[in-house]
Amino acid sequence: xxxxxxxxxxxxxxxxxxxxxxxxxxxxxxxxxxxxxxxxxxxxxxxxxxxxxxxxxxxxxxxxxxxxxxxxxxxxxxxxxxxxxxxxxxxxxxxxxxxxxxxxxxxxxxxxxxxxxxxxxxxxxxxxxxxxxxxxxxxxxxxxxxxxxxxxxxxxxxxxxxxxxxxxxxxxxxxxxxxxxxxxxxxxxxxxxxxxxxxxxxxxxxxxxxxxxxxxxxxxxxxxxxxxxxxxxxxxxxxxxxxxxxxxxxxxxxxxxxxxxxxxxxxxxxxxxxxxxxxxxxxxxxxxxxxxxxxxxxxxxxxxxxxxxxxxxxxxxxxxxxxxxxxxxxxxxxxxxxxxxxxxxxxxxxxxxxxxxxxxxxxxxxxxxxxxxxxxxxxxxxxxxxxxxxxxxxxxxxxxxxxxxxxxxxxxxxxxxxxxxxxxxxxxxxxxxxxxxxxxxxxxxxxxxxxxxxxxxxxxxxxxxxxxxxxxxxxxxxxxxxxxxxxxxxxxxxxxxxxxxxxxxxxxxxxxxxxxxxxxxxxxxxxxxxxxxxxxxxxxxxxxxxxxxxxxxxxx
Numbered sequence: 001x002x003x004x005x006x007x008x009x010x011x012x013x014x015x016x017x018x019x020x021x022x023x024x025x026x027x028x029x030x031x032x033x034x035x036x037x038x039x040x041x042x043x044x045x046x047x048x049x050x051x052x053x054x055x056x057x058x059x060x061x062x063x064x065x066x067x068x069x070x071x072x073x074x075x076x077x078x079x080x081x082x083x084x085x086x087x088x089x090x091x092x093x094x095x096x097x098x099x100x101x102x103x104x105x106x107x108x109x110x111x112x113x114x115x116x117x118x119x120x121x122x123x124x125x126x127x128x129x130x131x132x133x134x135x136x137x138x139x140x141x142x143x144x145x146x147x148x149x150x151x152x153x154x155x156x157x158x159x160x161x162x163x164x165x166x167x168x169x170x171x172x173x174x175x176x177x178x179x180x181x182x183x184x185x186x187x188x189x190x191x192x193x194x195x196x197x198x199x200x201x202x203x204x205x206x207x208x209x210x211x212x213x214x215x216x217x218x219x220x221x222x223x224x225x226x227x228x229x230x231x232x233x234x235x236x237x238x239x240x241x242x243x244x245x246x247x248x249x250x251x252x253x254x255x256x257x258x259x260x261x262x263x264x265x266x267x268x269x270x271x272x273x274x275x276x277x278x279x280x281x282x283x284x285x286x287x288x289x290x291x292x293x294x295x296x297x298x299x300x301x302x303x304x305x306x307x308x309x310x311x312x313x314x315x316x317x318x319x320x321x322x323x324x325x326x327x328x329x330x331x332x333x334x335x336x337x338x339x340x341x342x343x344x345x346x347x348x349x350x351x352x353x354x355x356x357x358x359x360x361x362x363x364x365x366x367x368x369x370x371x372x373x374x375x376x377x378x379x380x381x382x383x384x385x386x387x388x389x390x391x392x393x394x395x396x397x398x399x400x401x402x403x404x405x406x407x408x409x410x411x412x413x414x415x416x417x418x419x420x421x422x423x424x425x426x427x428x429x430x431x432x433x434x435x436x437x438x439x440x441x442x443x444x445x446x447x448x449x450x451x452x453x454x455x456x457x458x459x460x461x462x463x464x465x466x467x468x469x470x471x472x473x474x475x476x477x478x479x480x481x482x483x484x485x486x487x488x489x490x491x492x493x494x495x496x497x498x499x500x501x502x503x504x505x506x507x508x509x510x511x512x513x514x515x516x517x518x519x520x521x522x523x524x525x526x527x528x529x530x531x532x533x534x535x536x537x538x539x540x541x542x543x544x545x546x547x548x549x550x551x552x553x554x555x556x
Contacts, residue, residue, distance in 0.1 A: 105221060114251050116214035117263055121190030124182065150326060151180050157302060158184035158193060160261035166290035166301040168314060171326030172472050172482055173306050174367030178268055180326075181304065192259070195266035200274045202237035202282060206244075212265075215244050238281060245289050252298040263299045271307035275463065283313050287321075294320040308473035309463050325475045328483075329364035331441030337366070341373030350378070358382055363442050363484025390489035393422075396468055402505035406513045416506050417456040418465055421447075422490040423503065424455045425481060429491070444487055446480035449473060 154169075156162040158181070169177045185193050196212035199205045210217055217240045252263050267286070273279040286301065293299040303310065314321055329337060335355045342350050361382040362368040368385055375381035397418035404412055428445040429435050437443055452471075453459045462479065465471040472482045481487035493499060522534070524546055531549040 101222075109215065109247060110250060112214045113247055114255075116194055116212065117192050117251070117255075119189040119191040121185060121193055121195065123195045124185060124190050150324065151183065153324060154180050155184045155187060157300060158264055159188050160192065160264065160300070163262060163297045163300070164294055165320050165322045166294045167303070168311060168321060168323050169302065169304045169326055170308070170311055170323060170475055171306070172328070172365070173469055174365050174483075175326045175328060176366045177304050177326045181266055181268070181302070192255070192261065193264040193266065195268060198267050198269045198272050200272050200279070202241075202278055205273075205282070206237040206240050209241060209244055213244055213248060215247060217244065238278075238285065241282070242285060245285075249289075249293070249298065252293070256298060262293070262297050264302065265299055266302045266304070268304045270303045270305040270310050271467070273310075275309050275313075280313060283310070284317075287314055287317060291317075291320055306469075307463070307466050308475075308477075309466070311475060323475050327474070328442075329366065329369075331359055331364065331437075331439060334359050334364035334369060334441065338369050338373055341370060342378075345374050354378065359441060361386060361485070361488070365483050368483070368485070386485040386488050389483065389485040390492065392468075393470060393486065393489050393493070397422075397470065399503055399506040401502050402509045404506065404509055406516075409510060409513050412506060412510060413458070414461055414464070416503065416510065417458050417461050418470060419493075419503055420507075421452055421456050421465075421471065421479075422481075423494050423500070425487070426490050426494045429487075442484050442487075444480045444484070446478045449477040449479055452479040 153162075157167055169181075171177055181195070185195065194212045196208045199208060206217070209215075248263070248265070255263060270283075273282060286303075289299075290301040293301065303314075305311070311323060328334070335352075338355055338358060339349055342348065358369075358372055358378050361379070362372060362385055368382075371385065372378045372381045397415040399416050399419055400408065400412060424447070425445045428447070432443075432445055434443055435445065447455065449462065452462060456462070462471065462473065466473050469482045470486065471479055473479050481490055522544060524532070528548075530551055533547045533549055534544065535547065536544045
């Protein structure tokens, strides 16, 4: 018994020692983890021996680890917050960069356009002014009185002293309009002036306007990189021109505060615009701006045209428009200019008889005078000029006579109307007592515009004749030959033998063709002798009916 009791005591003592050893080992492991900064893992069952009871409560250190793990955010939530912050920062920086670029680009556009009006216009460099103006002027300091009155007016317009109006220069080709504008620009070195050539295509007109104003129409805009829609997307040429004029208005407003005089915008060769809906819309747009800017002294617009239709279009709404007609030189000025031209090229003065013969053949058109003055034989050059003008008239307006085909009837209507008017001008010249004045020179016969249309029996052809330089219409709506050589061509053609008969045969052939087109032929077959009645109108859809009338019989 004593031996059995001692064995039980020894076993109980061994079990107590084993439990105390396990507890010491767990305390050591927990202490090591704290010193090595290990992240606490999820709580697990205590590592006990098989003999240890399972319902032993956890220690205090395990409870603290569990509370820390519960309070710390999970890894997925932190990553979501980090991604959202990065995206927001990127969008903010991108938007700030796009907004800054947009503001800088708008500032750069205005700065470039303002530099376009600084001294030294590119037109003066490209025009080769000394040679370009030789058709109108000699040297700058000599004989400036050739166009003294018109040049003084244009100088006042270009240098900004003539304010409150916009201007239309109208005259035949070769009278010196563009040369006087360039001469006036040279006097101020192009400061505050921009000039460009018009064109029938609105897209080309838009590009030339942008080149003159140094405006790119946002074509170099890279805002699409910042997802900003460009202003040009979905626009047409007319809207771009409106946008360019808006920018020009901003420049003019700032310049008026500093300089005090208006900008000058010159549109040369305005007659090249088409007389259609697009051309009329463009002219209306320009005129609206010109009226507004003239009233506020911001910009003076100068339009240069060879054709009458531009004036006719602008006159309808022109309240501040001034018209400056540029005509051929009178006889005394033309002969003086020719003498000075000849002295400049050949260092010799021609005789008065030669000068008079030259003027009688080509008149006072400056481009013709300059061409004759440069030639060794002036009279031969004058004859060549007259021949070229006559050939141009015949190529465009000659009539084909009574044997013409009906397919060319529309073109022959155009040609015969021109020849009828040319013959009327020649007849008027014979009846006029003062067709030539010893001092003024040539006084070309002319008709009012409405009378010329009555003579031609057409109202739509006269503008085309003006455009091809056969006839001209001045600012007073008077129709005459485009030049003295053209009037000489009228005279020669109408004086040819058989011309009047040939013209009448052409007009009669046109009438016959039109009559045939208006006449309908009715053919009735298998008729017997007797009288018939035709009824109905085919043009109203009733049809044509044929009814045989009863025959009257007499008895006995």
